[in-house]
Amino acid sequence: MKSMFASIAVLLVFVGVEQTRATDYTLFDPPGSSCTTPMAIDSSGHILGWYVGDGGKQKGFLYDGSLYSELLAPGACATSGN
Numbered sequence: 001m002k003s004m005f006a007s008i009a010v011l012l013v014f015v016g017v018e019q020t021r022a023t024d025y026t027l028f029d030p031p032g033s034s035c036t037t038p039m040a041i042d043s044s045g046h047i048l049g050w051y052v053g054d055g056g057k058q059k060g061f062l063y064d065g066s067l068y069s070e071l072l073a074p075g076a077c078a079t080s081g082n
Contacts, residue, residue, distance in 0.1 A: 030061050030068045039081060048081035 029036045033051035040048045047063040058078035060071030073079045 028063060030059075030063070030070070036061075050078075050080040 028047070030051050030053070032053050035052040036049065037051065038047050038049040042048075045065050048061070049063075050058055050060050053059045057072075058080065060079040060081035062069040062071060062081060071079050071081050
């Protein structure tokens with residue numbers, strides 16, 4: 001019985017800590033994308049990754065916080081930034 005109360009007390013402490021954390025999420029998708037996968041983010045907040053674009057073609061992207069730059073190697077069937 002003591003073990004059960006100790007487990008509940010520990011759980012309540014963790015739940016209380018979890019509720020006090022502030023977390024910000026930014027949703028983003030390159031225009032025309034149906035699936036977006038970020039692969040890396042640098043200290044300036046630039047995001048590099050890939051997405052599935054028009055016609056199901058995989059394209060790489062670089063997002064600088066306001067603009068997307070498409071990364072597509074000529075003749076490639078798929079491109080990914082990572």
